[in-house]
Amino acid sequence: MFTGIVEELGVVGSIDHAAESAVLRIEGPRVASDAVHGASIAVNGVCLTVTSHDATGFSVDVMAETLRRSSLGALRPGDPVNLERAMAAASRFGGHIVQGHVDGTATIIERVPGDRWEVVTFTLPSALARYVVEKGSITVDGVSLTVSAVGPETFSVSLIPTTLEQTTLGRKQVGDPVNLEVDVLAKYVERLLEHGQVPVGRRIAAEGSTAEDGSTPEEES
Incomplete structure (x- = not known):
């Protein structure tokens, strides 16, 4: 589990391609400082071991x-990458x-600079459009961002100055690919609605259960 707060801008050191896989060497001393075999690190938003x-x-x-389903397949040695270690249970969210x-x-289809910020516009895959809402959260190349506008x-x-300076999003150009992860809560809500699940509170009320004072949920409300 991650939070979308990039800890370090790393660099691809090498890529060794095989028939059905690749080995990536990532230079990133901060996230490597407490790494152990089997640890999870997000590289441009992709959880890797x-x-x-x-x-x-x-x-x-x-x-x-x-490699096929993310932008990792387009990486080359020397490319910068966003890095984040898995979230610790005691960390701030x-x-x-x-x-x-x-x-x-x-x-990326457009970059419009402002006074100290920049508005960046991306294509929106039709399969993901229903999960993206204005003022909602979305992860772009591992960066937690707020959607400022949505079109068809x-x-x-x-993007604020910190994001432009400390992540790959300040360096990418029009035409460059990025990884997207939509808000998982939206997907769970959709799944529940598809299967007609009734919220627990409503089910209890329908069954006519009573509170300790003898009232029903309807009477309490």
């Missing part, structure tokens, strides 16, 4: 499915619930 590490970086295995499970990719086939976010 550490297979080896040292003081300056770590390596991960990436399966062909992940600075962003929103991020699983590191990419739902799809989008493309696009969405926009406003």
Whole structure:
């Protein structure tokens, strides 16, 4: 589990491609400082498992499915990447619930600079459009962002100076791909509604249960 708050801007050190996978070496001393074999680190929003590490970086295995369904397949040595370690239970929850499970990719189609910020517009895959709402949360390349505008086939976010300086989103250009993860809570709500699940409180009321004072839920309200 992650929060979408990027801890470090790492760099791809090397990529070794095999028939159905690849091994990525990522240089990132901060996130590697307490890495252990099997730890989870989000790389551009994709949750990956550490297979080896040292003081300056770590390596991960990436399966062909992940390479196809995310922007990781387009990475080259020297490319910057957003890095975040898995959230500790005692940490502050600075962003929103991020699983590191990419739902799809989008493309940057416009960048409009402001006084100290920048509005960036992306394509919006039709399969994900129903989960994206104005003022809602979305993860772009592992960065927790608030949607500032939604169109039929696009969405926009406003990037503050810190995000522009400390993540890949300040460096990417029009035409570049990004990973998207929509709010998982929206997907769970959709699933419940599809299967006609009745909320617990409403089910109890329908069954006519009583409170300790003998009143029904309807009477209490």
